Amino acid sequence: MREAGQIGQELAAAGQAFIGTHNQANVAIVRDYDNEWDGEYDVWHGPFMWKSNKEWYKALQRKHIPNDVLYLRKKTTLEELARYDVLIYPHPAIMTDETASLLDEYVQQGGKLIFGCRTGYKDERGQCYMRPFPGTAKDQCGITVEEFTMVKGSRQPTTISWSGVTEVVTGADDFNDILKIEEASVEVMAVYASDYYAGKPAVTKNRRGKGEVWYYGAVFNEQAAAEIINLIDLQSPADWLELPEEVELQVRTGASSSYAFLLNYSETPVTIHLRETKTDLLSGTTLSGEVLLEGFGVLVLN
Template sequence: MRELGFSVVRVAEFAWSIFEPTEGVFQFGLFDRALELAHKHGLKVIIGTPTATPPAWLTHKYPEVLNVTQEGVTLHHGLRRHYNYSSQKYRELSAIITRRMAEHYKDHPAVIGWQIDNEFNCEINEFYAPADHDAFREWCITKYGTLDKLNEAWGTVFWSQTYSEWEQVCLPRPTPGKKQPNPHQALDEKRFISDNTISYAKVQTDILREVAPHQWLTTNGLFGHLDSHRMQDDLLDFFSYDSYPQFSTIYYDKNEENPLADRGWSQTLSAVRSISPNFCIMEQQAGPGGWVNRMDMPSPKPGQMRLWTYQSIAHGANMVVYFRWRTATFGNEIYWHGINDYHNKLNRRVHEAGRIGAELAQAGSRIASTRYTADIAMLRDYDNEWDGEYDVWHGPFSRQSGKAWFKALTRRHIPSDTVYVRTGTTIEDLKRYKVLIYPHPAIMRDETAALLEQYTREGGIIIFGCRTGYKDERGHCYMRPFPGAAAALTGISVEEFTMVKGTREAVSMKWSGGKEALTGADSFNDVLLPESDSVVVVAHYASDYYAGKPAVTKNKFGEGEAWYFGAVFNESSAGQIIERLGLVSPAADWLALPEQVELSIRQDASGPLHFLLNYSEQPALITLSEEKTDLLTGKKLSGTVDLEGYGVLVLS
């Protein structure tokens, strides 16, 4: 490991049955020997609390800790993450193992930090054990205080769902028509799961802060039904993420046009960066991956492991830990290959890791002080993500539009950020960006609308898509003309709307106010009606019964402007707005790049670092009109340069 340039290793995240083979009996010998060897060779160690995998003695003796499906089926021992966060017994036993490990390793010279659990809400992110129903009921009592307020928030008068006793309140349970709960109850369910997960994690972080205050805390995520931003704010020193770019090959929509494949992982990394500007990659893909029965990913081609490593670093990672060192010879993950194969002999991936290690030994200190920079941000929020899991009238649109915008921007070499709109979001958080894209915020509080109005009034540009602003935080529809809370900012109302699916033919829109163009108006159409003299119609629908009606508008608002796009974005329509706003690459005056190369920029007081990442197996021709230095090799570059297939340059 030291020969390859590694400096940090992670251990123990699934090792509960090794540390505590039977209840109350603890042994540390195996990991003591491992940590002593690490220290001897100058390696620092991250210890994982092993609570993602309760041992057999625990689940056999205390079956109440197990998770249960909505249908009432208990999920038993045999995989991982088979517990529920609400079980007081599980919290008690988790606290015991965490405290014993913390006390044992709090002064170990090799230990620098702790990973809490492993991948909260991975595998499963719904919980219906009896303890969960009880905990949800208490959460509702705390949130609403009275049944009258709960009934109002959930709209229970509809279909005679009104609750008259607290004992009647539970998490969503099976209903006629498969999974069709009250939508407002379902939204609160996601909020409860997030709060409950964070409160379980706090059991461990409180102990570690008390016993080992000089060691940092993190956890690895980004999974559903969890407000990772709040977890970071409340509990962690920084956030960690597990990066497997080839997931794009197994979760890939076969109908998607112009897919980005592993390059699309950069958009996910931007969401991680919104939690921690600089973060850790706790698991970076190092080989072909898969369990025995799923996720059968091919082997990375020569150079791809290096490319993916720098993809993570370019987007804000300041620590990269590979998964794994040697491939496991038994268990569900025998095909989740690491840097080494089963035999532990030299292979291509080992040599590639050594190249990366040598490069970062030279360049790492310069990179570490920098942060990713962008002038454009995609806005997201948890309420709409959680509500949209159930509500098909807006939920499916956000991912489609977000991907379309990211494609349009990255292929024009325009870096972008992700920003989550939260209760504590300030005008200063938004003013860092010249342009904000908020594709389909169906739920929009009046306070959020006021913040966006202030941003626009002070010179910002905000871009909305269809289905904007018509719900409050409970998921109730405003009794106001659409787009509800965003009406004043956009200066329009929605005359009528329709889904575009089934027997409906695809609809198009014709753009003016620049180079005329025709693009698709996908999935849903808001027919717009200007309500203010400051509104300019940028595009009209070109087909169906509303042909000629406004489809895209922009409204002068203070020093800025608000755009409203009446459909779900595709790459072409996002490109039309980019061109009309005059957005170009921040390096356009000295750097010409082909479409296959991504540009990312990290910067500090010493200046910017331009990461050039070639996602093609074929070489890319780039042109520099200014002399730059490649930080990874020290070579000075100018004029025409061949960037090798899957190659990386870091220009300063």
């Protein structure tokens, strides 16, 4: 474990290399002030946002996919959104027509957009639209919400069965939107596997322009987030590296160099595997093949 003095020496020696670099993330978890404020009082979506953000973050970290947190504002531009291949916007109950239009532009030009339950049904005053759910997001998603129920009290959570080569079943936590397909471009990716709505669509994907919009009819858990990551083929940017779950990966890039920061959050040593020869900026050591990273250890590879 590094001591404060050693950390200072390492930063002094290596810090110049990072000037002008920026964090490399192709994925962003989207948040906004209106929904955070409204969610403090609305128990039908406020707690869901924090839970889903946390579960997505865990799923991305375990697969070593760096992500940003992007705050959506009225002045946010398409150029800012287009930096990302994937936007995860779990439960934006409040969504204006202007925001929906901006997100649709992002999708049309090739982006992937992922929504969760309770999307798009409120205006910026927190009042429900007189529109079929998911309100302003209906055209993007290509679905309507046929029925919904909150998992509360004596009611037990249902499950979701995902289509694919092998059947995967995950929990459908806290809330269930039962979806109705409205457009031919929509593909059902998973159905409810239990309760009276077994067989009804639970997760959909709508191909729109060059991109796609996903709608997940429950509150996200790590297993469901991981399944979507697999289905959209979202990969770690460091394909030259194999890491255990305990190690976080962050990448910074500049005009001519890229740096991979590896942080072992375990107190015990772990083994990582390098398919390419790299140099650790902190020690100056050349590394390749299997490398032992000490408990709470750090590597900065170039």
